[in-house]
Amino acid sequence: MTADLKSRIDVMYRRDRLWAYGFVLALWGVVLLVLVSIHGHIPNPGVEVVCWVAAAVLLLFNTASVIAMVRHYDADRDFIYGVDIKHLDAGR
Numbered sequence: 001m002t003a004d005l006k007s008r009i010d011v012m013y014r015r016d017r018l019w020a021y022g023f024v025l026a027l028w029g030v031v032l033l034v035l036v037s038i039h040g041h042i043p044n045p046g047v048e049v050v051c052w053v054a055a056a057v058l059l060l061f062n063t064a065s066v067i068a069m070v071r072h073y074d075a076d077r078d079f080i081y082g083v084d085i086k087h088l089d090a091g092r
Contacts, residue, residue, distance in 0.1 A: 001078065001082070005082065005085065008081075008085055009077055009078060009081040009082060009085065010077075012081045012084065012085070013073060013074065013077045013081060016070075016073065017070050017073070017074075020066050020069065020070055021066070021070075023066070024062065024063055024066050027059065027062060028059055028063075031055050031058065031059055032055075034055075035051060035052060035055055038051070
């Protein structure tokens with residue numbers, strides 16, 4: 001693998017990792033904003049607890065899946081991004 005290809009792979013991986021974690025942060029913000037916004041419209045405290053637990057499960061599983069995806073991309077980055085770069089170069 002050439003140094004140029006390795007540097008392009010590193011740049012693509014860093015950018016994808018940044019976007020993935022950015023989307024996770026956006027998801028957390030949106031879910032928490034929705035829960036706070038609907039707080040006054042839920043008449044039953046039991047329903048509110050269910051909403052908070054469901055939101056926590058949603059955030060837990062989505063965060064874990066993005067972390068797992070980023071780790072997988074890190075482990076196989078030469079193959080994953082190498083193929084992408086070859087296809088991008090062939091398309092030019």
